[in-house]
Amino acid sequence: MRTDVLIIGAGATGTGLARDLALRGVSCVVVETGDVNSGASGGNHGLLHSGGRYVSNDTEAARECREEGALIKRLAPQCVEDCGGLFVAVAGDDERFVADYPGWCAAAGIEVCCLEPAEARAMEPVLSPKVIAAFAVPDATIDPFRLALENMAHAHALTGCTLLRRTRVTGMDVDAGRVVRVHTVNTVSGEAGTIEAAQVVSATGAWAGRVAALAGAHIPMLCSQGTLLVTHERMTRRVVNRLRPPGNGDILVPGGTVSILGTTSVTVDDPDRARPTVAEADENLRQALPMIPSLAYTRFVRAYCGVRPLISAGGGDGRAVSRGFMLYDHTDAGLSNFCSVTGGKLTTFRLMAEKTADLVCARLGVTAPCRTRTEPLPAAPACRWTEPGFAPRLWAQRHDADDPLLCECEMVPASAVDSIMNDCGQQFPDPGLQALGKRSRIGKGSCQGAFCGVRVAAHLYDTGHYTSPRGLARMREFFTERFKGQRPILWGPQLIQAELAEALHCGLLGLELGDPEAAPAAGKDEEARS
Amino acid sequence: MSTPLRCDLAIIGTGLAGMAAAVFASSRGLSVAQAGSTGAISYTSGVFDVLGALPAVAQGQPARPVERPFEALAELLRDEPGHPYALLDPEDIRLAFHEVMDFLREAGLPYRAGGEKNFLLPTPAGTLKHSWCVPETTLPGCEALAEGAPACIVAIEGMKGFSARQVAVNLAPYWPGLTTARVAMPGHPGGEVYPEQVARMLEVPAARRALAEALAPLVGPARVVGLPAVLGMHRPGDVAADMARLLGRAVFEIPTMPPGVPGIRLKEAFEGLLPGRGVALFCQQKLVGPLPAPGAPFRLRVTGQPVEHEVLADRVLLCSGRFLGGGLGGLRGRPITETVFGLPVAQPEDRSGWYRQDYLDPRGHEVHRAGLRVDAALRPLGPGGAPAHEGLFAAGSILAGQDWIRMKCGAGVAIATAFKAVRAMAPGR
Ligand SMILES: Cc1cc2nc3c(=O)[nH]c(=O)nc-3n(C[C@H](O)[C@H](O)[C@H](O)COP(=O)(O)OP(=O)(O)OC[C@H]3O[C@@H](n4cnc5c(N)ncnc54)[C@H](O)[C@@H]3O)c2cc1C
Numbered sequence: 008m009r010t011d012v013l014i015i016g017a018g019a020t021g022t023g024l025a026r027d028l029a030l031r032g033v034s035c036v037v038v039e040t041g042d043v044n045s046g047a048s049g050g051n052h053g054l055l056h057s058g059g060r061y062v063s064n065d066t067e068a069a070r071e072c073r074e075e076g077a078l079i080k081r082l083a084p085q086c087v088e089d090c091g092g093l094f095v096a097v098a099g100d101d102e103r104f105v106a107d108y109p110g111w112c113a114a115a116g117i118e119v120c121c122l123e124p125a126e127a128r129a130m131e132p133v134l135s136p137k138v139i140a141a142f143a144v145p146d147a148t149i150d151p152f153r154l155a156l157e158n159m160a161h162a163h164a165l166t167g168c169t170l171l172r173r174t175r176v177t178g179m180d181v182d183a184g185r186v187v188r189v190h191t192v193n194t195v196s197g198e199a200g201t202i203e204a205a206q207v208v209s210a211t212g213a214w215a216g217r218v219a220a221l222a223g224a225h226i227p228m229l230c231s232q233g234t235l236l237v238t239h240e241r242m243t244r245r246v247v248n249r250l251r252p253p254g255n256g257d258i259l260v261p262g263g264t265v266s267i268l269g270t271t272s273v274t275v276d277d278p279d280r281a282r283p284t285v286a287e288a289d290e291n292l293r294q295a296l297p298m299i300p301s302l303a304y305t306r307f308v309r310a311y312c313g314v315r316p317l318i319s320a321g322g323g324d325g326r327a328v329s330r331g332f333m334l335y336d337h338t339d340a341g342l343s344n345f346c347s348v349t350g351g352k353l354t355t356f357r358l359m360a361e362k363t364a365d366l367v368c369a370r371l372g373v374t375a376p377c378r379t380r381t382e383p384l385p386a387a388p389a390c391r392w393t394e395p396g397f398a399p400r401l402w403a404q405r406h407d408a409d410d411p412l413l414c415e416c417e418m419v420p421a422s423a424v425d426s427i428m429n430d431c432g433q434q435f436p437d438p439g440l441q442a443l444g445k446r447s448r449i450g451k452g453s454c455q456g457a458f459c460g461v462r463v464a465a466h467l468y469d470t471g472h473y474t475s476p477r478g479l480a481r482m483r484e485f486f487t488e489r490f491k492g493q494r495p496i497l498w499g500p501q502l503i504q505a506e507l508a509e510a511l512h513c514g515l516l517g518l519e520l521g522d523p524e525a526a527p528a529a530g531k532d533e534e535a536r537s
Numbered sequence: 538m539s540t541p542l543r544c545d546l547a548i549i550g551t552g553l554a555g556m557a558a559a560v561f562a563s564s565r566g567l568s569v570a571q572a573g574s575t576g577a578i579s580y581t582s583g584v585f586d587v588l589g590a591l592p593a594v595a596q597g598q599p600a601r602p603v604e605r606p607f608e609a610l611a612e613l614l615r616d617e618p619g620h621p622y623a624l625l626d627p628e629d630i631r632l633a634f635h636e637v638m639d640f641l642r643e644a645g646l647p648y649r650a651g652g653e654k655n656f657l658l659p660t661p662a663g664t665l666k667h668s669w670c671v672p673e674t675t676l677p678g679c680e681a682l683a684e685g686a687p688a689c690i691v692a693i694e695g696m697k698g699f700s701a702r703q704v705a706v707n708l709a710p711y712w713p714g715l716t717t718a719r720v721a722m723p724g725h726p727g728g729e730v731y732p733e734q735v736a737r738m739l740e741v742p743a744a745r746r747a748l749a750e751a752l753a754p755l756v757g758p759a760r761v762v763g764l765p766a767v768l769g770m771h772r773p774g775d776v777a778a779d780m781a782r783l784l785g786r787a788v789f790e791i792p793t794m795p796p797g798v799p800g801i802r803l804k805e806a807f808e809g810l811l812p813g814r815g816v817a818l819f820c821q822q823k824l825v826g827p828l829p830a831p832g833a834p835f836r837l838r839v840t841g842q843p844v845e846h847e848v849l850a851d852r853v854l855l856c857s858g859r860f861l862g863g864g865l866g867g868l869r870g871r872p873i874t875e876t877v878f879g880l881p882v883a884q885p886e887d888r889s890g891w892y893r894q895d896y897l898d899p900r901g902h903e904v905h906r907a908g909l910r911v912d913a914a915l916r917p918l919g920p921g922g923a924p925a926h927e928g929l930f931a932a933g934s935i936l937a938g939q940d941w942i943r944m945k946c947g948a949g950v951a952i953a954t955a956f957k958a959v960r961a962m963a964p965g966r
Contacts, residue, residue: 408726408727465698465699465700473706487895489896509942511794
């Protein structure tokens with residue numbers, strides 16, 4: 008395969024870059040080990056930072072967040088909920104920090120408004136009565152899935168830019184200072200392939216160090232895992248931040264119909280092995296209780312984690328490292344057509360993409376300017392199913408009796424599955440339930456996919472998308488993946504839910520009893536029938 | 538509060554263990570009061586497993602389906618010496634099942650036990666289930682599967698989670714010649730269709746005729762026709778026989794996702810017949826009270842309704858189930874608790890040991906082995922290791938040392954331990 012630009016990684020940055028290049032008339036191919044947002048872009052808070060989080064330790068990153076946040080609110084409003092945010096301190100928190108806070112905000116140009124504690128509690132009744140100080144900032148939230156999907160959809164519409172899912176870059180051939188060939192492997196079939204491109208970009212986040220090494224270049228990465236917990240119901244209207252230096256259990260972010268509590272910071276060696284742990288779930292909660300005491304009785308439906316791609320500036324833990332981003336042109340390694348972009352924030356993905364596209368275009372001799380600063384992101388119909396509350400609203404409007412709800416928790420009807428298969432089906436000829444989960448709310452409700460996974464699979468068999476035992480293998484994969492996020496928060500009602508799920512999947516269906524794709528061919532195994 | 542209800546035995550829980558216990562106790566002349574929530578039994582699949590699989594013992598090994606459950610018991614107990622089956626004579630398991638089957642036959646729900654072998658039956662996902670005792674309405678499917686007889690699996694339009702194609706495609710290697718059909722339920726307004734609705738519709742002969750007419754042109758040369766479990770709520774055998782007559786071939790049922798019709802049938806059968814046998818049954822209620830002093834009777838309260846009852850019982854059988862049933866409680870930062878009397882629970886040291894990393898780990902999860910330790914008469918042990926009270930017994934999934942989900946031994950443990958506990962408190966009856 009040949010292309011002008013090969014982008015490795017389909018997170019916010021990679022997909023944002025694909026769109027930026029497409030707007031300049033440059034076509035590209037995006038390859039991704041997993042699916043859209045398999046990395047940090049699918050494992051974050053979804054907080055569109057006002058910058059208020061970083062004013063105390065990183066004015067530069069704070070300023071970047073402020074500018075980019077404002078731009079995205081204007082240009083991609085369909086992905087944003089402009090809910091506002093609070094920073095609150097409780098009795099016992101550092102009062103000097105409280106006193107310095109408005110000044111730091113001013114220095115970064117962030118609008119801040121001082122509130123009386125009682126006022127803050129009236130705005131967000133779940134706040135502790137022990138709140139001693141509160142500030143309002145222009146925080147917002149963003150749906151990273153919709154964002155990445157719409158970036159891809161727009162790039163595709165403009166230049167036919169394609170996404171190759173489940174395609175891992177495994178090697179690069181370098182000749183005379185150029186990456187002449189990129190080797191890939193299909194992570195499902197194991198099939199090897201090669202891609203030739205005039206320019207190669209790694210937008211692989213926490214994996215940037217590894218990918219750069221394939222071309223003989225070096226990036227000093229520090230991988231910091233952060234775990235977040237999802238509540239059953241939304242607890243606040245606004246983002247609520249603890250007014251103290253960034254730490255565990257400091258932020259509660261609304262995400263449509265739920266709230267997301269985070270986050271820990273644990274240095275890990277291998278971003279592929281990141282998974283949320285029981286200890287991190289407990290730590291987040293312990294830290295958050297002084298700010299929001301009712302979290303002690305709140306039902307959590309899931310935990311998940313992401314790995315922050317941080318650039319290690321020699322020593323220091325994950326918290327101390329700047330949230331600014333880095334663009335490596337790799338000329339120090341003697342390379343002229345390969346670059347890496349990493350670090351940064353979801354909030355600053357557009358700026359990262361712009362700077363990277365500037366470099367790539369300069370190297371290609373393309374002079375078209377960046378347009379993502381001014382051009383609104385078009386809303387793509389196939390991407391709206393990621394929005395919490397969209398499906399229920401539509402259902403209430405239409406109430407089509409012949410359109411059964413496959414996911415009852417989030418009210419996702421069969422027609423949604425059909426339309427996603429229609430619109431994005433070419434991206435997944437072998438539809439995993441996970442791919443559908445990424446593009447809708449399937450599996451996100453309190454049953455965490457236990458029931459809808461079974462119903463959607465039956466639907467896919469019925470509509471002819473599954474035609475072999477592979478569909479069962481896809482079910483196993485889906486339940487296994489959902490469980491990773493369940494395991495750390497299994498207590499109270501969610502523990503009960505999990506017992507019911509396993510009784511169904513294993514007790515009744517026996518899905519654990521072996522790989523369905525390894526079933527004997529017809530007639531071969533007489534024993535199975537005896 | 539009204540005058541206290543005196544009884545020989547108070548049964549806490551209305552799952553399979555509690556219901557079976559009420560059958561055993563009332564047959565032996567014990568007066569019984571019983572309370573529990575109704576969800577438990579309607580969530581069961583309706584097939585009764587004794588032992589369907591042996592979980593892996595070491596990492597990397599597969600779990601193994603069991604063909605001959607009674608033979609495999611020895612193997613199970615070698616690896617899992619703490620399993621409740623260790624307290625039972627295998628003959629007692631058969632005796633217990635037969636008593637429950639007699640009761641269910643009387644209630645219009647005939648079951649068939651498999652002798653030395655498990656039946657092999659299709660699940661709604663198209664996997665195979667190894668089960669020892671099945672409703673007679675599923676039998677023609679087990680037999681056709683064993684013979685490889687040509688069969689047609691039928692899905693009903695609008696019924697979610699049941700795809701005939703899924704069943705056929707996945708069973709193809711084991712069951713050649715399976716075909717599929719899809720039918721709209723005659724007389725149903727369309728849209729979503731629930732198994733319970735269809736089952737109630739099919740109680741009426743005209744509905745059966747209409748369905749058979751719709752099906753006849755679709756099932757082709759198949760000798761047997763498989764449907765999701767919808768063949769009537771009461772006397773399903775009669776409904777199945779009539780459908781078979783109308784179609785000119787045997788019909789069978791495949792269990793569906795919970796709550797399915799076979800589970801609801803069981804619930805209705807027990808709730809319908811037990812009161813007639815003198816069991817004071819309080820549905821959707823709880824029985825609570827303190828553990829009395831040694832030698833003293835139990836003084837319990839039936840709660841959950843405006844009128845509370847007091848129950849005075851010589852003995853209590855705790856069949857309160859696990860987390861889903863409410864017998865065990867699992868809160869963050871605390872050990873797992875037994876929710877009625879606060880009995881000690883054998884369990885992993887902390888929450889990180891409850892579940893393994895991999896959901897489908899063939900070894901199963903430790904949390905399912907947590908539960909009550911009991912003595913040889915099924916009396917739960919107190920903190921000191923002696924029975925907590927000489928009149929307190931426990932049965933069913935609350936007992937430690939089993940992972941019923943992975944071993945497929947839920948019904949077997951429930952019915953057989955209930956049987957043993959009742960016999961222990963009513964010796965010679
Ligand atoms: C816990 C946590 C909370 C956060 N909260 C926020 C927040 O609230 N707001 C905010 O603005 N930012 C937040 N961030 C930061 C933000 O998530 C990241 O900065 C951003 O998502 C990075 O996007 P990316 O596209 O650069 O990297 P990623 O999203 O990690 O994308 C890299 C992609 O590359 C793929 N890849 C890797 N190697 C290969 C290979 N060899 N071949 C093919 N593909 C490969 C990966 O599968 C992955 O999909 C948070 C981060 C974490 C970890």
